[in-house]
Amino acid sequence: MKPPTVYYATSSPFKRAEIDILRKEPLAVGEGADPTPIGDYCDLQFTNVATNEPLEISLNKMVDHKVRSAYRQLLTPCIVEHAGLILEKQESTGFPGGLTQPMWDSLEAQEFLERVGRPGEIAIAQAVVGYCDGVNVWTFVGETKGKLAAEPRGKREFYWDTIFCPDEFGGETYAEICEQPDGLARKLTVSQSAKAMRQFVEHLRNHGPGNLFANVF
Template sequence: MKPPTVFYATSSSFKRDEIAILRKEPLSVGQRADPTPIGDYCDLQFTNVATNEPLEISLSKMVDHKVRSAYRQLLTPCIVEHAGLIFEGQDSTGFPGGLTQPMWDSLQAEGFLERVGRPGEVAIAQAVVGYCDGVNVWTFVGETRGTLATEPKGQREFYWDTIFCPDEFGGKTYAEVCEQPDGLARKLTVSQSAKAVRQFVQHLKDHGPGNLFANIP
């Protein structure tokens, strides 16, 4: 059976590279493993459609609005994604969360570490995927714990990959790991984004696409 087609509203070449790898990866591993490739459950197609993003600390609120704006233009089931950092002690507020992107865009890596996050500070990388089927919106949250690097490290300048060190990588940033052979695939074993995407695909597996036109012959 052909998997349902869902459009991913993004213009990021980095995200496309990651999804190209995830398509071939098993849906889940571990005690309740499902070795079926993610691409067998969901046919993700990319679109550059522009979306509206309200300025919110809450990534989930941002994504809810963003995916609704994408659906209004596409009129077909679609997902969006947004990610940010949450600093230690800010779990209740989620700061900077959705404000991470504008701060990063203005300050870049060195300025961000100097003015917003302290080098060595514990942080959570959070990604939220939003799915709209034309009737309902679901959000899926992936999180990875780590620390902020003492300085930017690595050449893969995708968002804050040069300053975030996941706990599993022994002090190396995402960007440094991605420079190694099969590094991007290794990043995706712990990535907050991959976790959120897997939750979304698991939802499709369990509940079907649930879109507005599903019962129309």
């Protein structure tokens, strides 16, 4: 059976590269886990459609609005994603969360470390995937714990990959990991984005793509 087609609203070549790897990976890992490739459950197609992103600390609120704006233009089941860092001491408020990107764009890596977070500070990388079938919106949250690097490291300048060190890789930044053989695939074994995406695909497997007309009659 052909998997349902879902459009992914993103213009990022980095995200597209990650999805191209992830769609070939199993839905789940570990003993007794589903070994079926993610791409067998969901035919993800990329689209450059522009979306509206309100400034919110809450990534969930941002993504809910963002995926609705994508659906209004596409009129077909679609997903969006947004990610940010949450500093451990501000975990209760989720800061900077959805404000991470505008701060990053304004300050860039070194000043972001100097003004927003301290080197070595514990942080949570959070990604939220939003899915809209035309009737309902679901959000799926992935989180990866780590620390902020003392200085930007690595050449893959995708968002804050140069300053975030996941706990699983002994102090290396995401960007440094991606420079190694099969590094991008290794990143995806712990990535907050991959975790959120797997939750979405599992929802699709268990519940189907949804029915636009389910609540009409």
